Amino acid sequence: MNKKALIIGGSALAIVAIVVALIFIFTGGEDAYRSIKVFEIDGSCKVERDGDSLDAFKNMALSSGDSLTVGEGSFARLKLDDDKYVYLEANTKINLTATGTANDSKTMVYIERGSMLTEVKKKLSATSSYDIVTPNTTMSIRGTKTLTQVLEDTVTGHVQTSNAVLEGQVKIKAVKVKADGTVVSVEKDLGAGEGNAFSSNKEELVSQEEMKSIADTGASVSGIKVEIVSEEDADVIFDVATFEASFLENVKSILVADAQAETGEEGLSQEQIDAINAQLGEVLESFDVISTESQNAIDAATSGETEPEPTPEVTPEPDPVIAVDPDWNWEYTPATETDETQNEGTTLIDGDTNLLVIGDADDETDDSEEQGDGADEAGAQYDDNDDVADEEGESDEADETDESDETGEED
Incomplete structure (x- = not known):
């Protein structure tokens, strides 16, 4: 090998070394x-x-x-x-x-x-x-x-x-x-x-x-x-x-498109194409499981937020049963309250007086006592009415007995 060849060979090696160094530096x-x-x-x-x-x-x-x-x-x-x-x-x-x-x-x-x-x-x-x-x-x-x-x-x-x-x-x-x-x-x-x-x-x-x-x-x-x-x-x-959901739809489109691109490459055997499709099928099965679970969880959370709580049923209480005396007269005529009558009592049809209390606190005690006396008188009158009713009942029975006796004598 002559000197010129050595110089050329050495120069080539130097150029290669410089190129490698530059690649190393820039990367x-x-x-x-x-x-x-x-x-x-x-x-x-x-x-x-x-x-x-x-x-x-x-x-x-x-x-x-x-x-x-x-x-x-x-x-x-x-x-x-x-x-x-x-x-x-x-x-x-x-x-x-x-x-x-x-x-x-x-x-x-x-x-x-x-x-x-x-x-x-x-x-x-x-x-x-x-x-x-x-x-x-x-x-x-x-x-x-x-x-x-x-x-x-x-x-x-x-x-x-x-x-x-x-x-x-x-x-x-x-x-x-x-x-x-x-x-x-x-x-x-x-x-x-x-x-x-x-x-x-x-x-x-x-x-x-x-x-x-x-x-x-x-x-x-x-x-x-x-x-x-x-x-x-x-x-x-x-x-x-x-x-x-939009993200999952885009993911599915990408998976399918990539598989189609791979199967369309030149030089692939049918076995390789079948393997790509089989792999895609497995991935899509996993995708469907994840997608379904995700949607179910979202639906459950959404329904729990928007569905109102059921209103409890309210059972109405029965009206209280009040015993009413059939012989008592419940009709009354309300008094019209005017400037002249606002301090006067309201007279019921049976003669009782309902006093309206207006004035000082000292007067309230007296009015209360008068109301109590009125209530006693009403009770006494109620008893008198019962006595009268009893006497009338006895009289009617006596009359019926006399009529029955007269009928027997005529027979």
């Missing part, structure tokens, strides 16, 4: 290289990066640390490493962390609010991780399809997170700050067709950075280990996962 090193982009978009989506707000567009390259907010009536779909997809429903906000390489990746999606479909189509390598984090839960996945929805009351700070699995297996941690200030977590394993919901009050939540640290290391930012306890010890209750 931030091999460990920082990831392929992340906006795969689909409809409507508006804002990307916050280093203090700037950018309008997202199709095929836009994304960076680790970006935050995305999908506008009203819009949606966006992200693609990571050619085998991971994230669908974001309208009014959804996330923060994205993606480091490493496609074969040694670390992905974390923090969903602050809204609804999200996550698809990891190829099982992750042993050194890769993928975590979905919410204000009160973490979910570790390796190769699956999941649904996540976060609802927040902006007034009270109350948060409800619903997680469900369409395919594969996941482990969910519910994180809570107890009354004594300690942070604990409760673990739940979920399989295909399973889901749950977990709610937290504002004082039971930790910060976004704390939740990310717990998902990553199992400890707080300061390094304090978060203890895993039972549901009873943490005073945690898991409910049925609930999702908005």
